[in-house]
Amino acid sequence: MTKRTARVAGLMLGAALLAMPAGSRAQAPAPQKVLRVAPHADLKTLDPVFASIVITRMHGLMIYETLFAWDSKLQPQPQMVDSFSTAPDGLSWSFRLRPGQKFHDGQKVRSQDVIASLKRWMARDTVGGKTAEYVDALEAVDEDNFTIRLKRPMAMLPFALGSAVGQIPVIMRESEAASDPMKPVTEVIGSGPFRFNRAEWRSGARVVYDRNPDYVPRAEPADGLAGGRVVKVDRVEWIIMPDAATAAAALQTGEIDIWEQPSQDLVPVIGRSRDVKVERYSNLSNQAMLRPNHLHPPFNDPRARLALAYATQQSDFLAAGYGDEQWWRTCESYFVCGSPNGTEAGSAPYAKPDLDKARQLLAASGYKGERLVLNSTYDIAPIGRMAEVAAGQLKQVGFNVDLQFADWGTVTTRQQNRGTVAEGGWNLFVTTASGATMQSPVTNIGTNMTCGGKSWAGWPCDEEAERLRGAVVDAADDTARAQATDALHRRLAEVQPYRVLGQYDQPYARRSNVTGMLQAPVMLFWNLEKN
Template identity: 30%
Template sequence: MTRRHAGWTSILLATVLALFMALSPVNAAEPKSGGILRFATIGEPPSLDIQVVASDLVSTIAQHIFETLFTFDSSFDVVPLLAEDYTITENGTLYTIKLRQGVLFHNGKEMTSADVVASLNRWKDVSSRGKIAGDYITSITAPDKYTVRLKLKSPFSPLLSFLAFQNTAAAIYPKEIAETAGVNPPKEYIGTGPYVFKEWRPDVYIRVTKNPNYAARTEAPNGFGGNRTGYVDEIRFIPVPEVATRIAGVQSGEYDFADQISTDQYARLKNDKKIQTIIVKPYGFGELIFNKTKGLMSNVKMRQAALAALDMGEIMQAAYGTPDFYDLEGSFYPKGTIWYSSVGTSNYNQKDIAKAKRLMQEAGYKGETFRVLTSMQYDYLYKMSLVAADQWEKAGFKVELQVVDWATLVQRRANPDQYDVFVTSHGFVPDPSLITFLSSQYAGWWADATKESVLNRFNSADVKTRSGVWGELQNLIYEQVPAIKTGDFFNLSIASPKFQGYVPSVWPALWTVWLDR
């Protein structure tokens, strides 16, 4: 079988089309080159190792520096980026990928198959998503300078989506960096992307500059695909943890763009002529991810009790203010997509304190501390934490709210001794296999034989069969409660009037942006 572009449009149907209809360029006009773009971020990332760190902030910044073999266009079709072409043969177990020639790393070295092999080998060893794919991959070889072959032990339907996704991404590093980094962040951030890493001044900014030797694709920009040549000379990612400071900075002209703005500010901001308001809808869903490997929540009845106690309406209203910015939906995918399923969702939004108390008693709960790990840097997550903690206390849990900065949360969630649940969110993804907590390697560690069996069937089946198997997986999520979905939410960003050409997305990509100075 030969495939040149993996079609996901039919899978995602109307919802994704509606999503990207909303993602039209902001105030599109004739672009101008030059200038410094100042992006006020929610904080500092722990590193820019995009292969390892499953953080939206890392993906947002690092995607400007590093690139993958494939990416997604505006319809969420998988399209080549560093790849030129590919074929899938031997009943879906052999992927032969032809690489683009003349692509230069930021150090001036040409990208070859040796770099790709080394990078993918590291990715499958250190990335939570890479480890899932790695369970199917038996070898990664380079028959020549511009060809890579991935041999699988059995078909893995979402492989191209895994190679295209920019969170815990299969990013291509120079061979010498990929081979020496191991599990640690690379000592140098060298990629092939449209911007070059220049400087990291802690608590001041991360600075990237336009790549003068960027090997752009010839196709027009399309989603994350096509030509990525940037317009601005420099981007500064400036950590600004306080929402009010981010808002004031854009209003004053100190910043050009700010993400993750409290939605309860929308009514006030939408009529402010000093800024633009930008809404991404759908955007993602709130998550409460349990530590299942040790401690209080390793007991499934305790997790079921925690789920039973929650009133999602109160949680989502506190986090997002108006229903214009959230939806109480138990399915992990919206209606209108092939992945929509109502199976298991009767356990969503139970608001049943009596049931929670009964399950806690059956679990033998004796008042042990329930440690909730959260951060104020994502304002909506912190508000979600406060309401959930209050509801859990009413059910009889002894809650300890641990409030840290986001970089610390990302580090702590990797240590099973330090928390019982952490509060986070998950961006909209084109394939359920990309949902992070499904991996037994991801923080929280859902390692269960039944789950692995169903997940293996899901990952090896054809599209029509996979939709039914996904219903089984969703039902298992509501039975075993590895994580709790609080509801769907939409994102609010703001920008200065001179900020032009932006195509809103879960991970803001700024290579289309220019400044109308």
């Protein structure tokens, strides 16, 4: 890395730090310990119940909490809940909130806040929507106790209430939670270990979180998202550095402490520094995917979606996105190879491309060369590179692909547009999701095929797939659940809610004086020490 590159990095970091008003700088004492992080993307949407994108989920976990939390083995543990019990018939669950919990404005966390928050989450999320199918009533007994009554037993309820994937079930104040779930909340008042510093937020430059001095962590040791969320720094600053060389230089000189998603081609470079450690923070590989829009031609026809599968070569996408094969592997499982649900049942035909078959299916779908918009970004470089591979491979079989690049915030905003291309909509996008998100039929946002436009962007609809997904949740034991998962996977292979592009491991890089990183679905910033 050249001195000039390092100097540019320093100038960019300095500009970000000076972006706040001079008056604010004069009034605010310099925190003792500031953890500076280069995140994978800029923060645009503040509401983790509205948006399922990872950067918003990371933001949500800084400032909000959930009733339960997944530990490092993805098992649910009480978090905001102090105690709970289940009726013998499994149709009623009673919960008591942990005492002393307060929102950042000083208001007490109440059962009424919980009820409103859960209703909002059930209207937005894959796991929440499935939970809603079982819920008969949510009842506040008093400010500290509430009850969930079910239509039929759901043993996975604590797992669902602790979900750390998709749109997460954070507990908001009743005033925000009771708002229209189809519109994002803009007032950010949580009860978690950090407070969002809106005054110092500079879009495109910096996001600031201050330690919440009133937060009382659980007594248990930190384990994944569960246990005591003990904050050991005074402030966390996300410094937005879209240029990989700039981030690498800043990490090596100590101007940032963590690079959340280092560029794969720079991992060998930064890994040679004795002051930098390159590690993984998740036990499960992540998944890459090509998502079609099921609302409009040609991908409202399953034959066009099958054409995607026959036209694409996973290894080409993964090599372009993630470089060295040590970081990726091909896998046809919607539920992640290596996970407890990692079946590839029904997917064998798509392990190798069949371009003639793709062309036949595309013609049978009625597609006649209409322009198709593939929406992508280079803010997250692997996604941009894989989008270029997608455009090239799809053109080989007759898709007329218009590859359009924008910043990540614009891409994710456009993903919510259900209109045609002429109305500002889209046909395809490449994205990735954590292994924790995709490893279960309950949490996998892409295989939720609930009809009525209630599923994730792309809005697939298949009643048979949903019946089979319900059978997984209702299974009485592990053997029955595995059989139900196989049956579901065979159906998914037939209808292709999205094209699986394989899976990869995303390392992170830290300065050697930063310790305490937890194994979790996303990067967490409690338990971290900076010496």
